[in-house]
Amino acid sequence: MTSIVIRGGRVVDGTGAPAVEADVLVRDGRIAEIGPGLRGDRELDAAGAVVAPGFVDIHTHYDAQVFWDPALSPSCYHGVTTVVAGNCGFSIAPTREKDRETIALTLEKVEDMDPASLMAGIPWDFETFPEYLASVERRGTLLNYAAYVGHTALRLFHMGPDAAYERAATETELA
Numbered sequence: 516m517t518s519i520v521i522r523g524g525r526v527v528d529g530t531g532a533p534a535v536e537a538d539v540l541v542r543d544g545r546i547a548e549i550g551p552g553l554r555g556d557r558e559l560d561a562a563g564a565v566v567a568p569g570f571v572d573i574h575t576h577y578d579a580q581v582f583w584d585p586a587l588s589p590s591c592y593h594g595v596t597t598v599v600a601g602n603c604g605f606s607i608a609p610t611r612e613k614d615r616e617t618i619a620l621t622l623e624k625v626e627d628m629d630p631a632s633l634m635a636g637i638p639w640d641f642e643t644f645p646e647y648l649a650s651v652e653r654r655g656t657l658l659n660y661a662a663y664v665g666h667t668a669l670r671l672f673h674m675g676p677d678a679a680y681e682r683a684a685t686e687t688e689l690a
Contacts, residue, residue, distance in 0.1 A: 518542040520553045524561030529568045539566055569596025576600060576626055578607045578662065582650075583636045586657040597659035606665030607637060608647030609672040615639060617676055621667055 521539040526549060538553040539546060570593070577587050577600045590598055600606070605625055610618050615637075619630040641647040644664050651660060670679040673688050 516543055517557075518547070518555035519557045519559060520555035521559050521561045521566050522553075524564050524566035527565055527567040534565070567594065570594045571597040571599070573599045574602045576602060576605065576622075577660070578605070578665075579622060579628070579633050579637050581656060581660060582638055582654065585655055587660070591657050595658060597661065599661045599663065601663030601665050604666040606644075606647075606662060606668045608641055608644045608668060609664070610639075610668055611642060611672060612639070614671050614676060617671060618668060 519541045521541065523536060523538065525534040526537045526539060527534045528549070537549050538551060540548040540553040540555055542555075572590055572595045575587075575590065575598045577584075577590075577598055581587065581600065587595075587598055603625060605621055607618050607622070615634065616630065619628075619633040619637075622628050622633055623630045638650060641650045648662065651662075667679075670684065674682075674684060
């Protein structure tokens with residue numbers, strides 16, 4: 516068993532209770548105890564700092580960036596431990612090979628990202644959304660990563676480029 520004590524920080528526990536100066540004992544990656552005078556294999560001095568649960572950023576566009584920046588910068592610098600991608604209806608999966616450039620162009624408009632850089636930075640070893648998530652998982656991330664299926668990619672995948680932006684989906688396409 517390995518343990519770390521985060522010593523003397525202002526602990527904000529996320530419950531709405533006032534912050535308290537305390538030590539936090541982390542054993543095997545989990546908070547085991549909060550209180551004064553705790554001991555561990557390692558100690559981190561948190562005097563003058565705030566110790567808080569990780570933040571969840573529910574609105575990111577890391578869908579492509581996750582492949583070349585597994586730390587998901589700059590979120591990892593600000594106490595964020597979980598991110599959610601695929602917001603605003605944009606995601607990069609599901610995507611057929613023939614539609615990859617169209618998907619890159621949608622991100623160019625929303626994120627002001629260069630389509631050529633996007634095309635080069637995405638491994639494209641996926642077509643379906645579950646395959647996309649598996650591709651992300653194989654590479655790993657520093658933070659917890661969750662994603663929505665963007666309706667833009669979904670409509671393009673099921674309706675094709677000529678119809679995806681021009682008409683309502685048919686009953687068959689909705690099924």
